[in-house]
Amino acid sequence: MRLTAKSEYGLLAMIDLACREGAGPVSARAISERQAIPAKFLEQLFVALRQAGLVSAVRGARGGFALDRPAETITVLDVVEALEGPLRTTVCDGERAAACGKGKACAAAGVWERATSAVRTVFGATTLAELADTQQEFEVSADVPTEAAGGS
Amino acid sequence: MRLTAKSEYGLLAMIDLACREGAGPVSARAISERQAIPAKFLEQLFVALRQAGLVSAVRGARGGFALDRPAETITVLDVVEALEGPLRTTVCDGERAAACGKGKACAAAGVWERATSAVRTVFGATTLAELADTQQEFEVSADVPTEAAGGS
DNA sequence: CTCAATCCCTACTGATTCAGTATGGTTTCT
DNA sequence: AGAAACCATACTGAATCAGTAGGGATTGAG
Ligand code: FES
Ligand code: FES
Numbered sequence: 336m337r338l339t340a341k342s343e344y345g346l347l348a349m350i351d352l353a354c355r356e357g358a359g360p361v362s363a364r365a366i367s368e369r370q371a372i373p374a375k376f377l378e379q380l381f382v383a384l385r386q387a388g389l390v391s392a393v394r395g396a397r398g399g400f401a402l403d404r405p406a407e408t409i410t411v412l413d414v415v416e417a418l419e420g421p422l423r424t425t426v427c428d429g430e431r432a433a434a435c436g437k438g439k440a441c442a443a444a445g446v447w448e449r450a451t452s453a454v455r456t457v458f459g460a461t462t463l464a465e466l467a468d469t470q471q472e473f474e475v476s477a478d479v480p481t482e483a484a485g486g487s
Numbered sequence: 488m489r490l491t492a493k494s495e496y497g498l499l500a501m502i503d504l505a506c507r508e509g510a511g512p513v514s515a516r517a518i519s520e521r522q523a524i525p526a527k528f529l530e531q532l533f534v535a536l537r538q539a540g541l542v543s544a545v546r547g548a549r550g551g552f553a554l555d556r557p558a559e560t561i562t563v564l565d566v567v568e569a570l571e572g573p574l575r576t577t578v579c580d581g582e583r584a585a586a587c588g589k590g591k592a593c594a595a596a597g598v599w600e601r602a603t604s605a606v607r608t609v610f611g612a613t614t615l616a617e618l619a620d621t622q623q624e625f626e627v628s629a630d631v632p633t634e635a636a637g638g639s
Numbered sequence: 640c641t642c643a644a645t646c647c648c649t650a651c652t653g654a655t656t657c658a659g660t661a662t663g664g665t666t667t668c669t
Numbered sequence: 670a671g672a673a674a675c676c677a678t679a680c681t682g683a684a685t686c687a688g689t690a691g692g693g694a695t696t697g698a699g
Contacts, residue, residue: 340686373688378648385647393696395697396696396697396698399646425491426490435523442502442618454602457598467594473589528660537676544676545674546665547674547675
């Protein structure tokens with residue numbers, strides 16, 4: 336259960352896409368500039384997101400990415416697991432659990448599992464549609480329409 | 488919000504102590520052997536646990552550690568934060584949040600905060616007393632009294 | 640057709656963190 | 670005196686992370 340910059344950048348990119356649902360494909364370069372994400376790093380994230388079936392890509396000039404499903408049906412959990420792999424407990428798990436000799440008889444393991452499960456619930460209950468809404472409200476109330484209106 | 492071996496080992500050690508509450512001090516060596524934790528690594532953890540006020544130490548021969556408060560009043564959150572530092576969000580936080588230019592107007596940040604908060608709730612609601620209970624039930628039902636009875 | 644834009648994919652690297660070890664010191668019981 | 674135990678810091682090999690590099694494949698525009 337470890338969150339890295341992949342999740343941060345990846346979720347920002349997906350929110351950006353959700354804010355433009357319906358319009359044509361959005362290029363990685365555009366997102367990279369709006370969200371201040373290193374361009375080549377973002378490209379790698381999109382490879383994973385596409386392989387997970389969350390976005391579809393249009394290649395060639397004027398190409399880009401778009402959500403492959405309605406934003407209401409994509410959760411943060413989908414995005415995070417596409418980028419970081421299955422959300423699993425990092426302690427009392429796997430080989431170490433076999434090595435400690437306790438097997439299933441470990442009170443600590445239950446705590447870690449409940450914590451992971453709680454995170455999974457939060458992530459699974461939050462959709463891109465909600466986040467896009469929240470983000471756009473932020474940008475309307477502020478004077479800095481980074482997301483909705485084209486800057487220069 | 489990252490959990491490392493410190494938390495795993497530290498919690499195991501604290502559960503071990505909670506199982507022997509009331510008896511005299513327990514040496515780090517004994518815990519290290521029962522829980523299969525590298526001895527010198529465990530010593531470091533106890534330094535942190537003592538500085539956090541969770542355990543008290545008795546120095547010298549026949550010395551050891553004991554819980555400094557009743558097991559009912561020590562939560563997993565106390566243990567984890569003593570060992571890993573404050574449980575904080577690892578994305579959209581600190582310097583990076585300042586650098587991204589969004590400040591408070593970031594929809595993603597809310598998700599990470601809710602996830603961290605959920606973990607904090609789970610950890611804060613679980614006491615060592617409960618875990619010691621659970622662990623001792625495990626050991627009674629199984630034939631392997633690692634925790635309660637002294638092996639040889 | 641040619642070319643630029645864009646996606647696609649793998650490999651590499653410097654920095655950081657982790658897990659564990661090493662070393663030596665201090666305190667206290669026997 | 671000596672052993673047992675806690676105290677504290679420094680060091681190291683391995684793994685992971687964040688980001689870069691380089692090239693290849695596909696497509697629209699002129
Ligand atoms: S599963 Fe091995 S110590 Fe918890
Ligand atoms: S706070 Fe900066 S991107 Fe979320």
